[in-house]
Amino acid sequence: MNNLLALIPALPLAGFLILSLTGRHLPKSIIAGIGAGSVSAAALITIFIGMQFLQSPPTGNAYTQTLWQWMQTENFSAGIDLRMDALTLVFVFIITFVGALIHIYSTAFMRHDRDYARFFASMNLFVCSMLLLVMADNLVLMYLGWEGVGLCSFLLIGFWYETPANVAAANKAFYITRIGDTAMAIGLFLLFRELGTLNIPEIMTQAPAHFQPGASNVTWIALLLLAGGMGKSAQLPLQTWLPDAMAGPSPVSALIHAATMVTAGVYLIARMHVVFQLSPVAMAATAAIGAITLFVAGCSAMAQTDIKRILAYSTISQIGYMFLALGVGAWSAGIFHFFTHAFFKALLFLAAGAVIESLHHEHNIFRMGGLKDRMPVVFWTFLAGAAALAALPLISAGFYSKDQILWYAWSAQNGNPMLWLVAIAGALITAFYTTRLMIVVFWGDMKTHIGERPGKAMTIPLMILAVLSIVAGFIEWPHNLVHLSLFSDLVQRYLPETLLQEGHPPEIIFQLVAAAVTLLGVYAGYVLYYKNTSILEQWKASPAMLSLRNFFYKGWGFDDLYDTVFVRPFYFLTRINKSDVFDLLNKGIATTSQRLNEWFSFSQNGSLRWYVVGVLIGIIFVLGLQIWG
Incomplete structure (x- = not known):
C-alpha cells in the first residue's frame, strides 16, 4: 500500500506536464480527459487506500513512502517523503474527490475558452501542490506545496488576464499571502534552531520534552505558524484577498474555497497541534x-x-x-x-x-x-x-x-x-x-x-x-x-x-x-x-442604515485602511525615491553607452572619403610612433 502513495500527487503532476508541453496541439476532448482523468484516477487510488486504512490500520497508524533524498547538509536533511495518516487521509480524500468533481464540471464550463489546456494544466498543478502540502512528511516539502498553491492561485485567479482587474486580484492574493508565508518561514527556522529537525513525526515527539509549556520560544513559533495559516486561510487581518479572488472562473473559486488553498491554514494548525498545545x-x-x-x-x-x-x-x-x-x-x-x-x-x-x-x-x-x-x-x-x-x-x-x-x-x-x-x-x-x-x-x-x-x-x-x-x-x-x-x-x-x-x-x-x-x-x-419587503425600503431611506450597509459592503473598510496605511505611502516613497543614487548610476551608465554609440556610429557613416581619411590617419599615427620610438 505504501508504494501507491506517490501515485496520488504524481498523476495530477503528469497531467500538468503533458498539458503544458503539448496541450495547444491536442483536441479539447483529449485535454478534458487528461485534466479530469488524472485527478479522478488519484481519487480512486485514495478511496482504495482509505478502505484499506479503515479495514486494516497500518503499524503506527500511518502509511509512509520515501522516494529520494532531496537535500543533505552537515546537520540537516530533507527528503521527498510522503505520509498518509488519519488526518492526511481526510484532506487527501477531499482534495482528490471534490477536485475530480470540479474538474469534470470544468470540462463543460470552460469548453468555449481558448486557453482550455492552460486552464486544466494550472488546475492539475494546483491539486498536485495541495496534495504535496498535506502528504509531506517534513515541513520543507510541506512548504514547497504551500508555495505551490500560492503560485497556482495567482495563475488561476488571473486566468482571464486580459482584464486588468483580474490581474490586480491575482497580484493582491499573491502579495497578501506572502505576508503569512514569510512569517511561516521564520517559524520554521526557529523550529529547526530549537529541535534540529523539520521532520513532522520527530517534532511531534520531541516538542513536549524540549519546550516548557507557555515558554516564549514555543509561543513565538506557534504564533508565526498561525500567521502563515491566517494568510492562506484568509483570516483577519489577512482576509482581503479572498473576495477579490472571485475574478477567476467559478470552478477555480470552488477549488480554492472547498478543496485547496484556504483550508491549508486549518491543516497546518491541526498538523502542528502539539506545538500549539504548548502555547x-x-x-x-x-x-x-x-x-x-x-x-x-x-x-x-x-x-x-x-x-x-x-x-x-x-x-x-x-x-x-x-x-x-x-x-x-x-x-x-x-x-x-x-x-x-x-x-x-x-x-x-x-x-x-x-x-x-x-x-x-x-x-x-x-x-x-x-x-x-x-x-x-x-x-x-x-x-x-x-x-x-x-x-x-x-x-x-x-x-x-x-x-x-x-x-x-x-x-x-x-x-x-x-x-x-x-x-x-x-x-x-x-x-x-x-x-x-x-x-x-x-x-x-x-x-x-x-x-x-x-x-x-x-x-x-x-x-x-x-x-x-x-x-x-x-x-x-x-x-x-x-x-x-x-x-x-x-x-x-x-x-x-x-x-x-x-x-x-x-x-x-x-x-x-x-x-x-x-x-x-x-x-x-x-x-x-x-x-x-417594505421594511427594506424604509431601511434604505435611513442614512444610518445605509452607512452601515456600505460599511459592511466594503468589508469593514479593511481595503481602504490598507490602502491608506501601506499602499499609498509605498507609492509616495517610490515616487520621491525615483532618482536615488542607484538610479542615477544606472542612468549614467546608460547615457555613457548611448553617447559612445553615437560617436562610434559617426565613424561608420558610409562615406568612402571618411574611411580613406581614417586609414591615412591610422597609418600616419603608426609611422609617427615608430619614428618617435
Whole structure:
C-alpha cells in the first residue's frame, strides 16, 4: 500500500506536464480527459487506500513512502517523503474527490475558452501542490506545496488576464499571502534552531520534552505558524484577498474555497497541534481570530450583491469557525467542519457558476430571480448546499459539524461564553444571508433571460455534492442524541481528544438555542426579502442604515485602511525615491553607452572619403610612433 502513495500527487503532476508541453496541439476532448482523468484516477487510488486504512490500520497508524533524498547538509536533511495518516487521509480524500468533481464540471464550463489546456494544466498543478502540502512528511516539502498553491492561485485567479482587474486580484492574493508565508518561514527556522529537525513525526515527539509549556520560544513559533495559516486561510487581518479572488472562473473559486488553498491554514494548525498545545497564548489567539473573523465576514456577506462574493465572505466566515474550534481544543470538530464544508461550498460555487453562465455572465443577484421552476436541478442542488451552509437542524451536514463547534466554544477546555456568543451570532447571520441569497436568486420575477442551460457534465457533479451536503454529517452525531462518532474515531488516531470543562451546562440546551437561532435567521430573511419587503425600503431611506450597509459592503473598510496605511505611502516613497543614487548610476551608465554609440556610429557613416581619411590617419599615427620610438 505504501508504494501507491506517490501515485496520488504524481498523476495530477503528469497531467500538468503533458498539458503544458503539448496541450495547444491536442483536441479539447483529449485535454478534458487528461485534466479530469488524472485527478479522478488519484481519487480512486485514495478511496482504495482509505478502505484499506479503515479495514486494516497500518503499524503506527500511518502509511509512509520515501522516494529520494532531496537535500543533505552537515546537520540537516530533507527528503521527498510522503505520509498518509488519519488526518492526511481526510484532506487527501477531499482534495482528490471534490477536485475530480470540479474538474469534470470544468470540462463543460470552460469548453468555449481558448486557453482550455492552460486552464486544466494550472488546475492539475494546483491539486498536485495541495496534495504535496498535506502528504509531506517534513515541513520543507510541506512548504514547497504551500508555495505551490500560492503560485497556482495567482495563475488561476488571473486566468482571464486580459482584464486588468483580474490581474490586480491575482497580484493582491499573491502579495497578501506572502505576508503569512514569510512569517511561516521564520517559524520554521526557529523550529529547526530549537529541535534540529523539520521532520513532522520527530517534532511531534520531541516538542513536549524540549519546550516548557507557555515558554516564549514555543509561543513565538506557534504564533508565526498561525500567521502563515491566517494568510492562506484568509483570516483577519489577512482576509482581503479572498473576495477579490472571485475574478477567476467559478470552478477555480470552488477549488480554492472547498478543496485547496484556504483550508491549508486549518491543516497546518491541526498538523502542528502539539506545538500549539504548548502555547496557551497561541491557542487563545487562534480561537479569538476565528471568532472575530466569522462575525466580521458574516456581516459583510449580508451586504454583498455579487453571488460569488457572498459565497467568498461565507467561506472566510466558515473557516473562522474551524479556527475557533482548533483554538478551543476541539480538534476533531474543526476538521469535521472542514469535511462537510468542502461538499456544500463546492456545490454552492459550482451551482452559482451554472447560474452565472446561464444568465449571460450576470453576477448581481438582484438582476436574477425567478429561476426556481426554470432551472430545477440547479435550484434543488443549490437549496441542499444552502441548507448545509445555514446548518438547518438534523437535515443538513452543516448542522452536525457546526453544532459541535458551537457546543465546544463554551464547554471545551479553552472555551468560554464570549466565544460561544460570537459563534451563535455568526450562526444567526449565516442563516439570514443564506436565505436572502436563495430568495433573491430563485424566487420573484425573472430579470435576466436564461440562455444556454447547463448540461450533464455540470449537473451530475452538482447532484453528487448535493447528496453529500445532506448525508455527510450523519457519520458524526451529537453524543446526547445518537452515539455514533465514526469521524472523530478516525481523526483521533492522530489528533487529541477534546477535553471538556467541569460543570458545563447540558449539551441539549446549546442545541436548542442553536436550532432556534438558525430558524430565526431563516425567518428574518424570509420576512425581509419575500413577505414584507417594505421594511427594506424604509431601511434604505435611513442614512444610518445605509452607512452601515456600505460599511459592511466594503468589508469593514479593511481595503481602504490598507490602502491608506501601506499602499499609498509605498507609492509616495517610490515616487520621491525615483532618482536615488542607484538610479542615477544606472542612468549614467546608460547615457555613457548611448553617447559612445553615437560617436562610434559617426565613424561608420558610409562615406568612402571618411574611411580613406581614417586609414591615412591610422597609418600616419603608426609611422609617427615608430619614428618617435
